[in-house]
Amino acid sequence: MSSSKKQVSSLQEKAGISPPEITSISAINQIQKNRKKQPSAEELIDGILNANRTSLSRGITLVESTNPEHAEKANEVIKGCLPYANKSIRIGITGVPGVGKSTFIETFGTFLTGLGKNVAVLAVDPSSSLSHGSILGDKTRMEELVKNENAFIRPSASGDTLGGVARKTRETIILCEAAGFDTILIETVGVGQSETAVHSMVDFFLLLKISGAGDELQGIKRGIMEMADAIVINKADGDNIKKATQAKLEFNRALHLFPPKKSTWQPKVTTCSAITHEGISEIWETISSYFEMTTNTGYFHEKRKDQNHFWMMETINEQLRLNFYNQPEIISQLEQNKKAVQNDELSPFAAAQNLLALYFGKDTK
Amino acid sequence: MSSSKKQVSSLQEKAGISPPEITSISAINQIQKNRKKQPSAEELIDGILNANRTSLSRGITLVESTNPEHAEKANEVIKGCLPYANKSIRIGITGVPGVGKSTFIETFGTFLTGLGKNVAVLAVDPSSSLSHGSILGDKTRMEELVKNENAFIRPSASGDTLGGVARKTRETIILCEAAGFDTILIETVGVGQSETAVHSMVDFFLLLKISGAGDELQGIKRGIMEMADAIVINKADGDNIKKATQAKLEFNRALHLFPPKKSTWQPKVTTCSAITHEGISEIWETISSYFEMTTNTGYFHEKRKDQNHFWMMETINEQLRLNFYNQPEIISQLEQNKKAVQNDELSPFAAAQNLLALYFGKDTK
Numbered sequence: 001m002s003s004s005k006k007q008v009s010s011l012q013e014k015a016g017i018s019p020p021e022i023t024s025i026s027a028i029n030q031i032q033k034n035r036k037k038q039p040s041a042e043e044l045i046d047g048i049l050n051a052n053r054t055s056l057s058r059g060i061t062l063v064e065s066t067n068p069e070h071a072e073k074a075n076e077v078i079k080g081c082l083p084y085a086n087k088s089i090r091i092g093i094t095g096v097p098g099v100g101k102s103t104f105i106e107t108f109g110t111f112l113t114g115l116g117k118n119v120a121v122l123a124v125d126p127s128s129s130l131s132h133g134s135i136l137g138d139k140t141r142m143e144e145l146v147k148n149e150n151a152f153i154r155p156s157a158s159g160d161t162l163g164g165v166a167r168k169t170r171e172t173i174i175l176c177e178a179a180g181f182d183t184i185l186i187e188t189v190g191v192g193q194s195e196t197a198v199h200s201m202v203d204f205f206l207l208l209k210i211s212g213a214g215d216e217l218q219g220i221k222r223g224i225m226e227m228a229d230a231i232v233i234n235k236a237d238g239d240n241i242k243k244a245t246q247a248k249l250e251f252n253r254a255l256h257l258f259p260p261k262k263s264t265w266q267p268k269v270t271t272c273s274a275i276t277h278e279g280i281s282e283i284w285e286t287i288s289s290y291f292e293m294t295t296n297t298g299y300f301h302e303k304r305k306d307q308n309h310f311w312m313m314e315t316i317n318e319q320l321r322l323n324f325y326n327q328p329e330i331i332s333q334l335e336q337n338k339k340a341v342q343n344d345e346l347s348p349f350a351a352a353q354n355l356l357a358l359y360f361g362k363d364t365k
Numbered sequence: 366m367s368s369s370k371k372q373v374s375s376l377q378e379k380a381g382i383s384p385p386e387i388t389s390i391s392a393i394n395q396i397q398k399n400r401k402k403q404p405s406a407e408e409l410i411d412g413i414l415n416a417n418r419t420s421l422s423r424g425i426t427l428v429e430s431t432n433p434e435h436a437e438k439a440n441e442v443i444k445g446c447l448p449y450a451n452k453s454i455r456i457g458i459t460g461v462p463g464v465g466k467s468t469f470i471e472t473f474g475t476f477l478t479g480l481g482k483n484v485a486v487l488a489v490d491p492s493s494s495l496s497h498g499s500i501l502g503d504k505t506r507m508e509e510l511v512k513n514e515n516a517f518i519r520p521s522a523s524g525d526t527l528g529g530v531a532r533k534t535r536e537t538i539i540l541c542e543a544a545g546f547d548t549i550l551i552e553t554v555g556v557g558q559s560e561t562a563v564h565s566m567v568d569f570f571l572l573l574k575i576s577g578a579g580d581e582l583q584g585i586k587r588g589i590m591e592m593a594d595a596i597v598i599n600k601a602d603g604d605n606i607k608k609a610t611q612a613k614l615e616f617n618r619a620l621h622l623f624p625p626k627k628s629t630w631q632p633k634v635t636t637c638s639a640i641t642h643e644g645i646s647e648i649w650e651t652i653s654s655y656f657e658m659t660t661n662t663g664y665f666h667e668k669r670k671d672q673n674h675f676w677m678m679e680t681i682n683e684q685l686r687l688n689f690y691n692q693p694e695i696i697s698q699l700e701q702n703k704k705a706v707q708n709d710e711l712s713p714f715a716a717a718q719n720l721l722a723l724y725f726g727k728d729t730k
Contacts, residue, residue: 312713
């Protein structure tokens, strides 16, 4: 990140505030009762399929657990939910700090529940584990949505690697879908490669911007614009309307210079105000027509299949790398080889061969 | 590639035509004499450092060899050349078939030798090994440059993987630089991920285009435009001049919407004609000012260090993957797990865990 501004997820909250799903005494009683015994995988699956919030939260906690003993049970729950998942549209939302992501999600999410949708809001924020995990939604930023019975807000999982956070979020999506959520919003704060990860787990990728092509662009990484299925210029209210309309024209012109997407979808540029609600319904119209078009062409289903395959491969690659770089003999020789490469004493390939020979316990040349 | 047009490298040639470096009887005699005995690594290094073309060609052939017995000697030659390498500017040139890459390289390369530069032209074309490797430069397309004493043309290495071709090209760069070539042009035909690979081995990345934002854009992959340090609209001659100037304006406008590059370099858009030579010297001015700016800021050297590190990691990752996917037990279980993932019977992560457990011979859950 070239921006020195601290990344703040809209899904963070101050310590000590209760999780959003506990909104009534009866719910609290229910939880306390359930705590007495750990529910079985079957009970969790049952609860999730019956849209029980407590079961859903517990299932997600299980999926997010780093305790190896929980892994098998988590896999069982996911397996039980899988046949009931996938009936949703998954929407990724990204944008640099300051574009108003939280307010936008609050307004857009509330609009969607007004249409009868069940909305789950998740986040992918690998930095939350570095900042010791403020892992709950910021109530002060999403006041309405938190109280909304048809919305479920779950902050970013924590994890040491983006891969870990991504896995947990992907599996949380499955659980939310099995619990009947038909619209999944996934926010990312754009740390590291998190946009790319989110792009690889959603059907539709929305880039939030504000008008003016100046400093606020610095935070967004290269390549994001090409990923977007829609660019929405937010804060198009008051004095900003003219600037926002101008920005819309410019982005539209730029998008036409990009090569066509595999989906054959031509990305749309619109303006909106999360404050006045101007342009919010148009965004949903855009997403709906994308959904209709890609469902008709079969692209929607194909993309999900490709994404599943991608995540299977990604998980394998990540584990292979982790195993390699955690070997004591690699740890002891890595720096030395890196330095030789940097000082032009060794080619990158020769250095790689040295390390691989150590790892595989034989001369691989 | 969405384009159905066959990819043709400008560095391919018909079978039976002598390699460009054999231009005189004495050179042929020298080669025949040398063939009698295989030169040692020291002799090859000596020859390369003395700008001997035969030694250079032999060194490259060694680097490209798939014979495991040659690997050690190849590594020795590279190691001997490394301290004398790196004194060059490496320029990547990409563009879809039809933009006139060969004619451009012919004109641009000849222009550079006119400035006193020693120009090596390489290519990264993983498809050449699929089409049974027409691995020599197309003389009919680069008539002048092939005969030019200050130019050296070496077609794409062949190889089963892009990683293999990339490694060979990277090491060929080292050898060419040690032989005194100060300007390295690396062409890519844009197959698979080859542009990304070339982008990761050059200092400056040039995207060739022609005017008109229609069908010819289809061939270029997403993300390439953001990689470019310069976009050159070729074929700006005759009736095309007006259209090319208009395209230049449009691309300039679009590039300003991109986030700034880490180098802080603002990509330039220019027009040129490889036929009339209009605009060719301006391209070199652009590259020179990039070189000056990034050398002053230290970015030039930093980027090369990063690239070395990147290729070390890439090589390791590729070998880890190859080893994994070549295990008989993985081969036998991969399809079954893939299918279960595609049919939503198994999450991508559970499938990955299954396969990893097989590979590591233990339950990794």
